Amino acid sequence: MKLKFCGAARTVTGSCHLLTLDNGFTILLDCGMYQGREDEFGEFNSNWLFEPDKIDLLVVSHAHIDHIGRIPKLVKDGFDGNIVCTHATRDLAAIMLLDSAANQEKDAIWANEKNASRGITEIEEPLYTTDDARFCMPFFSGYNYDRWYLIAPGVEVYFADAGHILGSASVTLKITRQDGTETYVGFTGDTGRWNRPIIKDPVQMPLVDFLISESTYGGESHDELPGDLNHLLEIVNETCVRNKGKVIIPAFSVGRTQEIVYMLDKLESSGKLPRIPVYVDSPLAVNATDIFTMHPECFDAEITDYLSHNDNPFGFNSLTYTRTVEESKALNAKNNPCIIISASGMANAGRIRHHIFNNIEDADNTILIVGYCSEGTLGSRLREFPDTVRIFGKELVVRAGIKIIDGLSGHADQAEMLKFLDNQDRSKVKKLFLVHGEYERQQKMQGALKGAGFSNIFIPELGSEFVLD
Ligand SMILES: [Zn+2]
Numbered sequence: 399m400k401l402k403f404c405g406a407a408r409t410v411t412g413s414c415h416l417l418t419l420d421n422g423f424t425i426l427l428d429c430g431m432y433q434g435r436e437d438e439f440g441e442f443n444s445n446w447l448f449e450p451d452k453i454d455l456l457v458v459s460h461a462h463i464d465h466i467g468r469i470p471k472l473v474k475d476g477f478d479g480n481i482v483c484t485h486a487t488r489d490l491a492a493i494m495l496l497d498s499a500a501n502q503e504k505d506a507i508w509a510n511e512k513n514a515s516r517g518i519t520e521i522e523e524p525l526y527t528t529d530d531a532r533f534c535m536p537f538f539s540g541y542n543y544d545r546w547y548l549i550a551p552g553v554e555v556y557f558a559d560a561g562h563i564l565g566s567a568s569v570t571l572k573i574t575r576q577d578g579t580e581t582y583v584g585f586t587g588d589t590g591r592w593n594r595p596i597i598k599d600p601v602q603m604p605l606v607d608f609l610i611s612e613s614t615y616g617g618e619s620h621d622e623l624p625g626d627l628n629h630l631l632e633i634v635n636e637t638c639v640r641n642k643g644k645v646i647i648p649a650f651s652v653g654r655t656q657e658i659v660y661m662l663d664k665l666e667s668s669g670k671l672p673r674i675p676v677y678v679d680s681p682l683a684v685n686a687t688d689i690f691t692m693h694p695e696c697f698d699a700e701i702t703d704y705l706s707h708n709d710n711p712f713g714f715n716s717l718t719y720t721r722t723v724e725e726s727k728a729l730n731a732k733n734n735p736c737i738i739i740s741a742s743g744m745a746n747a748g749r750i751r752h753h754i755f756n757n758i759e760d761a762d763n764t765i766l767i768v769g770y771c772s773e774g775t776l777g778s779r780l781r782e783f784p785d786t787v788r789i790f791g792k793e794l795v796v797r798a799g800i801k802i803i804d805g806l807s808g809h810a811d812q813a814e815m816l817k818f819l820d821n822q823d824r825s826k827v828k829k830l831f832l833v834h835g836e837y838e839r840q841q842k843m844q845g846a847l848k849g850a851g852f853s854n855i856f857i858p859e860l861g862s863e864f865v866l867d
Pocket of ligand 1: 460462465562588
């Protein structure tokens, strides 16, 4: 049996690992898109480190684009096996992949217009189209958590809740070898945190012989507790009540937006939220919120209890969801205090850039950053409290306040990761591979895991292959 690392190797995006069984049967774990540096983007995403038509099965950990983003291309390039994931991941994937395809179509049109204006005749094609995204959906099959399912001859899968986003799971494969023995291969996917809003806490994986583990926050610890309502309320009161300004929140449409809305919902139902309008300005967030309400099996005890005396944890009187561009533009004209939540979370694209552009030069306003922002994005620039920023080619003076809430991070820090893996039998785990992390942080995670009694810990390079025996 062999394992090849085809993505998220010494970096955090493009999750993709290829398991080849003794009999030649091939299982891909995740099929993610690389979202890092722009100059490496096309190269990684257009090329495979395997032949797509030779892949027999795809198992998916969760619906973030860096874990599913190349599935329409995989199918377009010849894959025709089953795609196995949890029910909620399947439903989120449907809207995420369509949104991703629409963005790529838009980017290609924009690039071709730019090329044409420079006299370049070469045509740039999108990685895949909305038709390709629709076409791949019948390949998906949804499964439940916490049960073993036979998904191919001699291959069983077990999804345990990863507590990262709705539907997220760790993947454990039980493989019956040709000599009748069983080998367990585990893949953490992205591991979440305990006590986060809405979704359940991470559930430890079954005991495994080989483990692929994420390592995003090696050497790091999150200081803030998840879902601190008081911090959010303070920022809203200071900006909207005292300064009569606007709070602008860049947030991912899936996950972070629902968490913020649920926090505001709780403040509203307890009578603490000031009477100001709240806008969620993202069509994808509207669709994602519908999918959240369809999957109460993924909810934690707190929101389940909350639901028993509130109709909707993602809706209250002063909250408006906006879908159309006209509605979005109309928000610019409003001068009254309000909260605007919009995507993308790193403010590198989407409607949020317009809201930041229109509001950053007014000292009454606050830009509230609630998530991780990759280097080179507007979000990461704002996290440095700059004096000026450049948006749409214009240099703007940053007069608005910039506030950061880091407690909503969706990834376990180092201590939480060690807690998550603590049930594993150190003498059973023969090899442990670290993926989904910057190399420096992976080295720190490697040291911490060694200290916790694990051995044979590898940090594979892209394209490297290991024998699992
Ligand atoms: Zn993720």
